[in-house]
Amino acid sequence: MPGFEIFGDEERKEVQDVLDTGVLFRYGFDQARKGHRKAKTFEAELSKLTGAQYCHLCSSGTAALSIALAACGVGAGDEVIVPPFTFVATIEAVLEAGAVPVFAEIDETLCLNPDAVNAVITPRTKAVLPVHMCGSMARIDEIKDLCDKKQLVLIEDACQAIGGSFNGKALGTFGQMGCFSFDPVKTITCGEGGAVVTNDENLYKIAEQYADHGHDHIGDDRGLEGHPVLGTNYRISELNAAVGLAQLRKLDYILKKQRVHKKAIKDALAQFPEVSFRRIPDENGDSATFLSFFLPDESKARKIAGELGNAGVDACFYWYDNNWHYLRQWDHLKRLKSAAKLPAELFEHCQNYDEINLPLSDKIIGRTISMLIKLSWTEEELSQRIEKIVEVIGKH
Numbered sequence: 001m002p003g004f005e006i007f008g009d010e011e012r013k014e015v016q017d018v019l020d021t022g023v024l025f026r027y028g029f030d031q032a033r034k035g036h037r038k039a040k041t042f043e044a045e046l047s048k049l050t051g052a053q054y055c056h057l058c059s060s061g062t063a064a065l066s067i068a069l070a071a072c073g074v075g076a077g078d079e080v081i082v083p084p085f086t087f088v089a090t091i092e093a094v095l096e097a098g099a100v101p102v103f104a105e106i107d108e109t110l111c112l113n114p115d116a117v118n119a120v121i122t123p124r125t126k127a128v129l130p131v132h133m134c135g136s137m138a139r140i141d142e143i144k145d146l147c148d149k150k151q152l153v154l155i156e157d158a159c160q161a162i163g164g165s166f167n168g169k170a171l172g173t174f175g176q177m178g179c180f181s182f183d184p185v186k187t188i189t190c191g192e193g194g195a196v197v198t199n200d201e202n203l204y205k206i207a208e209q210y211a212d213h214g215h216d217h218i219g220d221d222r223g224l225e226g227h228p229v230l231g232t233n234y235r236i237s238e239l240n241a242a243v244g245l246a247q248l249r250k251l252d253y254i255l256k257k258q259r260v261h262k263k264a265i266k267d268a269l270a271q272f273p274e275v276s277f278r279r280i281p282d283e284n285g286d287s288a289t290f291l292s293f294f295l296p297d298e299s300k301a302r303k304i305a306g307e308l309g310n311a312g313v314d315a316c317f318y319w320y321d322n323n324w325h326y327l328r329q330w331d332h333l334k335r336l337k338s339a340a341k342l343p344a345e346l347f348e349h350c351q352n353y354d355e356i357n358l359p360l361s362d363k364i365i366g367r368t369i370s371m372l373i374k375l376s377w378t379e380e381e382l383s384q385r386i387e388k389i390v391e392v393i394g395k396h
């Protein structure tokens with residue numbers, strides 16, 4: 001998965017362009033920048049790649065989620081339906097918006113179950129925020145239909161799923177807005193960075209204004225620009241955008257490599273009747289950043305995950321015990337331990353997160369192991385890895 005495995009002259013060249021001009025800011029300085037607009041170029045290329053009309057590059061995936069929520073009008077007291085299996089940033093962004101996260105069960109796609117989403121909709125529900133976890137997709141067509149029917153905002157957290165698609169349509173382009181992350185461990189990286197995509201010009205405008213203190217970016221005197229909305233600073237620097245631009249141009253290569261590596265490991269695991277695989281609604285659209293599979297029960301899964309690690313099979317994840325990716329270990333959220341009082345606490349309909357019970361999700365995540373798919377494995381390393389995996393699982 002990680003683009004950092006393949007940094008090279010391409011990234012160096014893009015960064016050098018920026019350093020040569022001395023313009024690290026994405027706006028203005030038209031003469032001094034000598035034609036280099038890394039953030040803007042990145043946005044044009046990501047638009048093209050996803051088929052979304054508009055794209056705004058920002059400082060992180062978390063910022064992208066905050067921007068999308070703000071642009072879509074999700075704010076104080078609004079309920080946002082989220083999955084319990086994600087990186088905790090998804091929930092942080094909802095709380096940051098002053099909104100109230102409402103958890104719904106996932107299914108064997110490892111993403112929100114549309115029926116479970118339907119079951120927790122209330123008159124206060126404003127948005128649904130599915131997460132395309134670990135490189136593959138939610139049942140996004142069904143979730144989209146549900147949102148349309150109930151007139152809910154759909155924002156996709158595609159932070160881990162750039163390059164993924166469902167029936168040929170890019171993940172991140174099904175709802176009002178889609179969010180991507182380019183942090184240091186994502187499929188491609190800016191060092192730190194994120195992006196929102198949309199087909200709605202108005203949402204795009206609010207997004208790019210909000211992410212830069214409300215600047216309307218009209219005219220050539222920044223001090224005289226209008227401020228149609230209050231905003232904040234989620235800008236990306238040209239240096240970060242430059243790294244990302246070189247990485248974005250490697251995405252095809254990355255996806256191809258991941259798919260080959262993933263298939264080899266998956267084929268080898270398929271010989272074990274006790275192993276079953278994550279449900280992927282469209283196999284062709286899998287970005288193949290992870291291979292996720294199920295074992296018959298929690299104790300077996302935990303044991304095998306440990307043994308894989310001991311056998312030197314690195315980058316295996318047992319999410320059920322992980323502190324960052326599954327609700328079970330989010331004690332800080334369960335007790336709403338925040339740095340300062342959260343708007344969500346002011347609303348009576350804010351759930352007591354300590355009492356949330358998601359037995360179906362527990363059952364699924366308890367049995368799940370995910371393996372990160374790396375780019376840099378040589379053929380020999382890959383076959384040694386497969387040998388070790390087969391040996392460990394074969395023992396059970």
Ligand SMILES: *Cc1c(COP(=O)(O)O)cnc(C)c1O
Nearest residue numbers: 060061062087089159160181183
């Ligand atoms: C990485 C990630 C984020 C946050 O992205 P950052 O760029 O690290 O802020 C949000 N959601 C998911 C699912 C992620 O994996």
